[in-house]
Structures are given as C-alpha cells and as structure tokens.
Amino acid sequence: ECWQKVGSFDDDIPWYDSDVDFSIRAKEKGFLIWYDAKAVVEHKTGRSSTSVWKVKEKLRGRFLLLKKHLKLWQLPLAVLGFLVQSLFRFIGSKLR
Numbered sequence: 437e438c439w440q441k442v443g444s445f446d447d448d449i450p451w452y453d454s455d456v457d458f459s460i461r462a463k464e465k466g467f468l469i470w471y472d473a474k475a476v477v478e479h480k481t482g483r484s485s486t487s488v489w490k491v492k493e494k495l496r497g498r499f500l501l502l503k504k505h506l507k508l509w510q511l512p513l514a515v516l517g518f519l520v521q522s523l524f525r526f527i528g529s530k531l532r
Contacts, residue, residue, distance in 0.1 A: 450493050502518070
C-alpha cells in the first residue's frame with residue numbers, strides 16, 4: 437500500500453539517500469516511520485568504493501535530498517551541518 441501511494445525510489449537521488457527520501461515522502465502521505473536498531477541488512481554481492489568517490493556521492497546525494505525537501509532559507513544551515521558532521525566522521529575514522 438505504501439509503495440502504491442508514495443511511488444518508487446527517486447532515480448535523481450543517489451543510493452546513499454534514496455531510502456531517506458522515500459521515508460520523508462511516506463511520512464508526508466501519512467505513513468508512520470519505524471526504526472529498528474536490531475535490523476541487519478546483508479548484501480549478497482557488491483564491492484567497496486574508493487573513499488573519495490564515496491564522500492563525493494554522499495555529499496551530492498545529501499545536497500539533492502536537502503534541496504528537494506527543505507525551503508531555500510533552510511539550505512545553508514543544513515549543508516553546513518552536514519559538512520561539519522562529515523568532517524567529524526572523517527577525523528574519527530583517522531583516529532581509530
């Protein structure tokens with residue numbers, strides 16, 4: 437029912453944020469969004485990406501997601517927050 441009312445994933449949003457976009461659209465249609473911390477997703481196939489490509493795709497995807505769902509005046513602060521979060525994650529990964 438949700439898939440019928442919300443539609444499929446947005447092909448313009450990269451795979452890092454397509455599920456978030458779908459969840460936002462589902463919530464806007466009145467569906468409840470649940471988070472299960474114990475859920476595990478295992479990929480049968482796939483490959484690792486280079487860190488530069490991964491960061492670039494995450495930034496591009498997050499910007500497109502923010503642009504789609506936020507008002508223009510909210511964008512600068514949201515982008516700044518995401519960049520700060522990314523910086524802390526990068527620093528944290530180097531300290532491990």
